[in-house]
Every structure is written in structure tokens, then in C-alpha cells.
Amino acid sequence: MLPVKLITSTATLFFLSILFSQKLYTQNDSLLINSCSFYDSLETHFQCDNRGYPLSYGKKFCLKFLDKRGQFSEDGQQWIDSTMLCLMKHLNNLDPDLSCKALRKEAFASHIPCYIDNGYCNLSKEDRKLVYKIAIPSSVFHPRVWNQGIKVLQRCREEK
Secondary structure, eight states: OOOHHHHHHHHHHHHHHHHHHOOSOOOOHHHHTTOOHHHHHHHHHHOOOTTSHIIIIIIHHHHHHHHHGGGSOHHHHHHHHHHHHHHHHHHHTSOTTOOHHHHHHHHHHHHHHHHHHTTGGGSOHHHHHHHHHHHHHHTTTOHHHHHHHHHHHHHHHHHO
8 A cells, every 4th residue: 555645746746747738728639620619718718708819810710711621622621720730739839828919919920830831832723712712801901911911922932
């Protein structure tokens, strides 16, 4: 039989390891790319309201891309999946004590690297047009989105 002190110490270490390794969302990758519920979890944690990044941008576009996913080529679908996962993983690793304003800034900072690193520049012209059709109508009043779109196109030109 183990001494009580050893059991207590082991239990404390176990609890602390869980506490410090917790992320906002811990589902496996395949579940993340087929659902936008991650953004609900993000909203529950940060409580930014309907105008904050998790619901007004993250979930909104996640749902739009999932809805149109079947219209993309196989490469386009892979790009959607890997990009969504990249964006979610970035958000999941942020400081859980960020303000909503800082969360929005950090989230937008991940867009260009996630798009580029997951092969946006290599998508077919048809897939890129679908991305525009999803993003542009909903982003008319988002100067940050337009700016990021321009930066993505510039990076693609630089890669060629």
C-alpha cells in the first residue's frame, strides 16, 4: 500500500499538469475541421459578444466555408481544412487572459500565414474565385480584410 503523502503528491502533480496544459478546446483535428463549434467555445471563454471575433468573424466565415466546401476541388477542400485547422490552433494557443480587442488582433495576425502556409498560392483560379466569392461580399466594410487580401496576393506574386 502506498503512503498517503505519496498519493497526495502524485494527485497534486497530476492536477497541476492538467491545469497548466489545458487549452480552450481539445477535440481532435478531424472534429475541428468538420465543425465550427470551436468558435462557440472561444466565445464562451472570452465573452466578446456577437460583435467580437469568435462569432462575428471566426464562426461566420467557418460556416460559410463549410457550406461551400463541396464546390471546391479536392485541393481546395484540403486547403479549407488545413487553413481552418491552422486558424483554430493559433487561437487555441493564445493567452487565455487576452482582451477581446487583443484576441481580434492576434486572430487577424494568423490569417495571412495560415492562408499562405497551407497553399493558397497554389490553388486553381477557380478555387481562388470561390474564396473571393465567400470572403468579399461579407467583408465590404472590413478594411482589415481587404488589406489582408492584398497582402496575400502580394505574397503569392513574390513566391512565383
